[in-house]
Amino acid sequence: MAKLVYGLQMTLDGFIDHTAFDPSAKLFRYFIGHTERVAGSVYGRTMYEIMRYWDDDQPEWGPDEHEYARVWRATPKWVVSGSLQPADLGPNATLVADGDLEGFIRRLKADHHGEIEIAGSRVANSVGELGLIDEYTIYLHPVVLGQGNPFFRGARPPLRLVAKEQLDDNVVSLTYVPG
Numbered sequence: 001m002a003k004l005v006y007g008l009q010m011t012l013d014g015f016i017d018h019t020a021f022d023p024s025a026k027l028f029r030y031f032i033g034h035t036e037r038v039a040g041s042v043y044g045r046t047m048y049e050i051m052r053y054w055d056d057d058q059p060e061w062g063p064d065e066h067e068y069a070r071v072w073r074a075t076p077k078w079v080v081s082g083s084l085q086p087a088d089l090g091p092n093a094t095l096v097a098d099g100d101l102e103g104f105i106r107r108l109k110a111d112h113h114g115e116i117e118i119a120g121s122r123v124a125n126s127v128g129e130l131g132l133i134d135e136y137t138i139y140l141h142p143v144v145l146g147q148g149n150p151f152f153r154g155a156r157p158p159l160r161l162v163a164k165e166q167l168d169d170n171v172v173s174l175t176y177v178p179g
Contacts, residue, residue, distance in 0.1 A: 002039055002112040004105065006124040007137030008151060009171075015148035016121060018050060021141055025064065026168040032068045039112045040076035042105070042127075044120025048079045048093070051119075055090040078108065080123045105132045125153035136176045139167070 008016045009023065023031065043051065054069040061069070077093040086095050096104055105127055108116060118124050118133065127133055136159060138151065159176035166172050 002109045002114055002116045003134045004042075004109055004116050004118055004127070004132055005135040005137055006118045006128065006133050007135075007139065008119060008121075009139040009141055010151045011141055011143045011145050011148075013144050013146065014150050014152070015145045016151050017145060017148045020145055020148070021143050024168045024170070027139075027171055028064055028068070030167050032064065032071055035068065035075060036071045037115065038075060038117050039114035040078065040108075040116050042078045042080065042096075042108070042116060042118040042123065044123035045079065045081035045084055046122070047120030048077070048081070048084075048089075052090055078104075080104075080120075101126055102130050102132070105130070121149055121151060121153050128157060129154065131178070134177065135162075138174045138176075140172050140174060142170050 009018070009021070010016055011020070051072070054072045057066065057069060073091045075092060077089075078096050079089060079093055080096045080098050080101060082098050084095060089095060101123075109132070118127060124133065157178050160179050161174065162177050163175035164172060
């Protein structure tokens with residue numbers, strides 16, 4: 001059975017905004033390895049559309065960006081959306097209607113092994129309210145935005161810290177489990 005992990009980069013004041021700060025080179029290489037190890041990714045529409053950036057090589061990319069794109073394209077992706085069509089999806093992506101989210105996530109976890117990441121605060125909040133997220137990983141950046149898209153959209157579930165790791169000079173990974 002797979003473990004479902006909600007993990008995103010977050011500011012000190014609890015927001016996720018991938019346009020407000022970039023990972024260091026060391027942290028970016030960490031994410032390459034992480035993406036290579038996951039069994040797949042569940043995305044909400046908005047996060048998937050942001051990540052589609054990696055579908056097409058860009059002339060300004062260096063070796064690390066090309067490697068991340070290669071790994072991301074090879075990773076199975078399940079996109080939860082009521083507005084996208086299958087033709088809107090890129091490589092290794094499957095459209096999931098948002099009508100039976102609970103059943104889909106339960107089947108996905110039962111049919112796979114390893115870690116499946118979930119990204120996108122709206123879809124993660126919905127799945128979290130169903131009690132189906134096994135782990136929360138916060139990549140905490142020393143940045144304060146004062147506004148934006150929050151990591152937690154509803155009441156935060158009771159969480160217990162199980163791991164912490166410094167990933168570069170400024171960013172720590174905090175891993176929590178429900179309970």
